[in-house]
Amino acid sequence: MDDPLDFEGEDDLLVSLPINNKRKKVIGLDDLLNDHYKEQEKLIEKQNKQARKKAKAKEKKRYDDEDRREAALVRIVEKCHNQLKAFGEENEIQVWGVKVFGEQKPFPALDFPELGSCNFIQSFLNNRINCSVELTADKGASFLEELLVNGWLSKLAFLSGLVEKPVAIWAFNTMLYSSKDELRNSSSDYWCTILSSRNDDLVDQLSVKIDWFPEYSDLRNALNIYGFLFKFSSSAEHESSDSNHGGPPQNIRAWIGFVTSCCRIRNTKALFTTVEAEEIIESIICLFLDRRLQGLLALLSDCMQATVNYFTDQEWCSSCENIAKFIACRVSKDLNCIQTVECVSKDSSRCKQLRSAIAYQSLLYCFDDANSGEEILKSLDAINFKDKSCNFFKIYIYLVLTENWVLSNNSFVEDNPEIYEMFCAFLRHCSTLISATDLRAYASKVRHKASYILHFYV
Numbered sequence: 001m002d003d004p005l006d007f008e009g010e011d012d013l014l015v016s017l018p019i020n021n022k023r024k025k026v027i028g029l030d031d032l033l034n035d036h037y038k039e040q041e042k043l044i045e046k047q048n049k050q051a052r053k054k055a056k057a058k059e060k061k062r063y064d065d066e067d068r069r070e071a072a073l074v075r076i077v078e079k080c081h082n083q084l085k086a087f088g089e090e091n092e093i094q095v096w097g098v099k100v101f102g103e104q105k106p107f108p109a110l111d112f113p114e115l116g117s118c119n120f121i122q123s124f125l126n127n128r129i130n131c132s133v134e135l136t137a138d139k140g141a142s143f144l145e146e147l148l149v150n151g152w153l154s155k156l157a158f159l160s161g162l163v164e165k166p167v168a169i170w171a172f173n174t175m176l177y178s179s180k181d182e183l184r185n186s187s188s189d190y191w192c193t194i195l196s197s198r199n200d201d202l203v204d205q206l207s208v209k210i211d212w213f214p215e216y217s218d219l220r221n222a223l224n225i226y227g228f229l230f231k232f233s234s235s236a237e238h239e240s241s242d243s244n245h246g247g248p249p250q251n252i253r254a255w256i257g258f259v260t261s262c263c264r265i266r267n268t269k270a271l272f273t274t275v276e277a278e279e280i281i282e283s284i285i286c287l288f289l290d291r292r293l294q295g296l297l298a299l300l301s302d303c304m305q306a307t308v309n310y311f312t313d314q315e316w317c318s319s320c321e322n323i324a325k326f327i328a329c330r331v332s333k334d335l336n337c338i339q340t341v342e343c344v345s346k347d348s349s350r351c352k353q354l355r356s357a358i359a360y361q362s363l364l365y366c367f368d369d370a371n372s373g374e375e376i377l378k379s380l381d382a383i384n385f386k387d388k389s390c391n392f393f394k395i396y397i398y399l400v401l402t403e404n405w406v407l408s409n410n411s412f413v414e415d416n417p418e419i420y421e422m423f424c425a426f427l428r429h430c431s432t433l434i435s436a437t438d439l440r441a442y443a444s445k446v447r448h449k450a451s452y453i454l455h456f457y458v
Helices: 006-010 029-085 113-117 119-125 137-150 152-160 165-177 181-196 216-226 252-263 274-288 291-308 313-330 335-342 349-366 373-381 392-407 417-433 443-456
Strands: none
Touching: 113 119, 113 165, 137 152, 137 165, 137 181, 152 181, 165 181, 165 216, 165 252, 181 252, 216 252, 216 274, 252 274, 252 291, 274 291, 274 313, 274 335, 291 349, 313 349, 335 349, 335 392, 349 373, 349 392, 373 392, 373 417, 392 417, 392 443, 417 443
C-alpha cells in the first residue's frame, strides 16, 4: 500500500531533487578588493605595453629623422668639397719647424785630477778645519760639488777675488756636460753670477779675477756634441713638436744662458771675434726653428738681444748683412723663412734692422731674377690674382716678408719713398682685387693681412 502509484512516478514535480552537499563560497569584501587590484595591474601593464610601443615608434622616427638630416648634411659637405676641388687641389696645412738637432755624441768624462793641486783646494787641506772635514786631494771634485750646490763656491770666489783655472774649467764643463740637474743649474748660476759682477771702483772691470775664459771653439764643440746640425739642409724635413728623435739635451739651457752672460761683458772682456759673434746669432736663429725649444723662447730672445748688442756700430752694418744672407740661403722658402724673421724682436733699432735685412735677403732668394727692391715689388705687382694657378701660399709669404722688410726699418720710409709707394700699391691690390668669396687656400689670409696693414700701419 505504501508504494507510489504509477502516475506518481511519471510526475517530475513529485520526484525529489538530489541533495547537493557542497556549500557555495561566500564572496567577501577582501575578495572584491583583490579582484579590483588584479584588474588594475592588468590595466597598468597594458598601458605600459602601449607606452613602450609608442616610445619605440617615436625613437625609430627620431633616428629616421637624424639619418635623413645626416644624409642631407653629407650631401651638402660633398657638394662644398667638390666646389672647393674645382679651384684646385687641396693643399696640406703647413707648419713651421726644422730639425736642427741630430743624434747626440757621448759627453766627455768629468774627471779633473788637476783640481787637487790648485791653491783653492790646498788651502782647505792645510787648514785645521780639515781635521773634521777629512778632505783629500782626490776628493776635490766632490768637495767643490757640495760648495757649488750650496752656493758657497761663488761666495768664496768673491771673498778671495779669484777663480783659478782648474776651478773655472771644472765649473764650465760641469755646466755643459753634467747629467745632474742640480749640478748643471748650480754651475750655470755660478758662472752667470761671476760674469755679472762689477768692480765698485772700475765699472768696466769684473770684481773677481778669472784665470781662464772659454773660447768660442769650446762653445761650438759643445753644440757639436749636443748633435746640433751646423749644415742642415735648406729643405730640411719638418720636425714635429712631439718627436723624441735626437737632441736637444737639457744642457742647452745652460749653454744659452752662458752665451748671454759672455756677450754682456763686451766692455770688460771681448770673448768672441766679430765672425764668431755672427755665427752665434746664426745658431740662435736656427734654434728658434726647432719646435722642441719653444719653452726656451724667452732665454733665446735675451741671448739674441745680448749678442746683437755685442757688436760695435762700425761692425754691425756689415755683420747684419752677413747674418741675413746666411739665414736666407739656408732656410727653405715656406713658413720657416717667416719664423726666422719674426723670431727677431722689435725691441731695439738693431733688431729691427736685422729683421728687415733677413726679410729682404729672403725675398731676393724667392725672386731669382730680382736684384733690387724695385724689381721685387715689380714682380709682386705683376701677379695675376685671377689666374687659377695663382699660389696664394707663396703670395702670403711674400707679403709677410715685404711687410717686415719695409716697415721694420724706421728710416726706410724716408730713405726709399718710391719703394714705400710701390708697397702700398701692392697692399691695395691684395685687399681689393682678391674677392671675399675666393675660397682658394690662403686667399682670404692674403686679403685680410693686406687690409690690416693698410688700416693700422700705412
